[in-house]
Amino acid sequence: MLQANKAKAMVLVIGLSVIALTLVGFANGAIGDAFGLSFLRGESFLEKPGVHLAPQQILGSHAGSALHGGGKFILTNTLLSSFISSILLIILFVVATSKMRLVPGRIQGLVEMLVEGLLNFIESVAGAPRARSLFPVIATIFLFVMANAWIGLTPIYQSIGFIDQGHMVATLVRPAATDLNMPLALALISFAFIEGLGIRHLGFGYVAKFVRLDNLRKGRIFMGVIDLLVGVLELISEFVRLVSFTFRLFGNMTAGEILLLVSGFLVSFVITIPFYGLELLVGLIQAVIFAGLTLVFATIAMTPHDEEH
Numbered sequence: 001m002l003q004a005n006k007a008k009a010m011v012l013v014i015g016l017s018v019i020a021l022t023l024v025g026f027a028n029g030a031i032g033d034a035f036g037l038s039f040l041r042g043e044s045f046l047e048k049p050g051v052h053l054a055p056q057q058i059l060g061s062h063a064g065s066a067l068h069g070g071g072k073f074i075l076t077n078t079l080l081s082s083f084i085s086s087i088l089l090i091i092l093f094v095v096a097t098s099k100m101r102l103v104p105g106r107i108q109g110l111v112e113m114l115v116e117g118l119l120n121f122i123e124s125v126a127g128a129p130r131a132r133s134l135f136p137v138i139a140t141i142f143l144f145v146m147a148n149a150w151i152g153l154t155p156i157y158q159s160i161g162f163i164d165q166g167h168m169v170a171t172l173v174r175p176a177a178t179d180l181n182m183p184l185a186l187a188l189i190s191f192a193f194i195e196g197l198g199i200r201h202l203g204f205g206y207v208a209k210f211v212r213l214d215n216l217r218k219g220r221i222f223m224g225v226i227d228l229l230v231g232v233l234e235l236i237s238e239f240v241r242l243v244s245f246t247f248r249l250f251g252n253m254t255a256g257e258i259l260l261l262v263s264g265f266l267v268s269f270v271i272t273i274p275f276y277g278l279e280l281l282v283g284l285i286q287a288v289i290f291a292g293l294t295l296v297f298a299t300i301a302m303t304p305h306d307e308e309h
Helices: 002-028 030-034 077-098 106-126 128-151 181-202 221-266 269-302
Strands: 057-059 161-164 167-171
Touching (some): 128 181, 128 221, 181 269
8 A cells, every 4th residue: 555655656746747847848948938938048948949951070170170180080970970879889789799698688688689680570571591691781771770860869969069159069979860971871882782782693684684685686676675765764763772762861860850959949848758759760760761672672683583573
């Protein structure tokens, strides 16, 4: 009975705290400021958000850098973020595999579950014989995209920056996927991986997918011209993937960042929590889509044309 009363009291305290923070959030956000409800500094609790689509340079000798020095080495906040997420992934796998046991601990169990899930996913698409050869690239893409999406949601991640005359002129780190260069780099890696697999497994037969001359050799001029046009369309579709891969990831991640920025400005504190949950889901979905599409196209590229049906 005593424990039940303690539980009820705890729920009541948490509920009242959430309500209080929600009211304070309304009062200190832009919405409350519009109705004259702000009581901190007589204005909105948060500064008016500024969206920077281009990455901000934080190190280098170029004018406008937040920090000077570094010579010819240029470092942006999005590049630093990609380094941090990569290092965290390396540390996770080193710790998980340093003292492997038959009965895994929490970290080892988490990593084993993650690896097994990714391997089963690849096997379901490409088949068991090809799964292990595809696994390193597909798993790396998935983990890198997800880590970069999730690391930017930590509360203090984008709160550290460089102040000039009382205003933050540049954040120290920013999610890498909000920089067009990172999705483009991943798209190029995916493109090279897919085309390389196709040439490796099919040789000249893969090139014949784009240059179809069989009907022309047999004197079927009309069908030969159609085949050539289809080959050109196939070639164009290969390069269009670069655009679709790049802007799908960039657009979704950037839109999510703007959503969190605007929601936190309008109503601070509690109301923004559901949006954080949404962005966790979006980060996972984008990682699955990018890695999954790379896997599907790689599987198609390795499949001989007479097996495509």
